[in-house]
Amino acid sequence: MSGTLRLHWAIAPEIAPQPLINCNRCGSVKAYRCSGKFRVNANGKRIDVWLIYRCIDCDNSWNFGIFERRNRRDIEPALLQALESNDPGLARRHAFDVVALRNQVGRVEEFPDVVVHKRLLGGARDSAAALELRLGLEMPTSLRLDRLLANELGISRSRLQALEEQRLLVVDPDGAKALRKPARTGTAIRIDLSGEPDQEAIIRAAGG
Structure with missing residues (x-):
């Protein structure tokens, strides 16, 4: 992959x-x-x-x-x-x-509860080892980016933090403590999963 x-x-x-x-x-x-x-x-x-x-x-x-x-x-x-x-x-x-x-x-x-509608932009699930996520918000939300990713990808926030520290997870625009800030329209997240044992499960979760 x-x-x-x-x-x-x-x-x-x-x-x-x-x-x-x-x-x-x-x-x-x-x-x-x-x-x-x-x-x-x-x-x-x-x-x-x-x-x-x-x-x-x-x-x-x-x-x-x-x-x-x-x-x-x-x-x-x-x-x-x-x-x-x-x-x-x-x-x-x-x-x-x-x-x-x-x-x-x-x-x-305010309440952090959201519904996420996922749409494929490119690539194939069966050959993917990395994710590139682009966010679009109907309206502003107080939901933190790390909570959003953890909920939708099925992984812990501490693991997301570890991936970020290894530069395997990159947020653009990349501000200080980006994962701890509310999700925003236009944010792009790239996650390299090539070394993760559960990469297939995370890829499936990402695509809905």
Whole structure:
């Protein structure tokens, strides 16, 4: 085995960030879950839009502001229709906007759970002794690169660290402690498995 198996991993987070809010029903700080529903309030030519969240314990509501006093003419008809029809893709995009959430509430709980869709770019599994992985993220995730690789390849994080120290695992762009940082779109990882006894199992796991 002497070739390189080149793969694209499309990574999609599973659980949207949850703002931590002082719930006036529960009487304490609680996590709030996105309902997937928008509230659109029109007052003359002005429109307010919120994404509705619910307390995970008592179902109390909290509104995540999307538009405030926006002139109707400044909102494209297709976007307004998507908001009024609770378009799932649009709701998901706003629900994963952790920066905007933090700007409104401060404290947000993030989750590392992801789904990885693997697509072959080149090479053959039965002749591969190295992996070249390119990452594409639907949205930012807090999942560390070493955890992602360990989960998907079926090997330990300590082993990944050892491979990196031997320069058998290279991350591009190669920043300090790259494996311990969150996975990012555009990251490329090359792993030389030619001396590993379980290289075939790792190659199979990499390709899904």
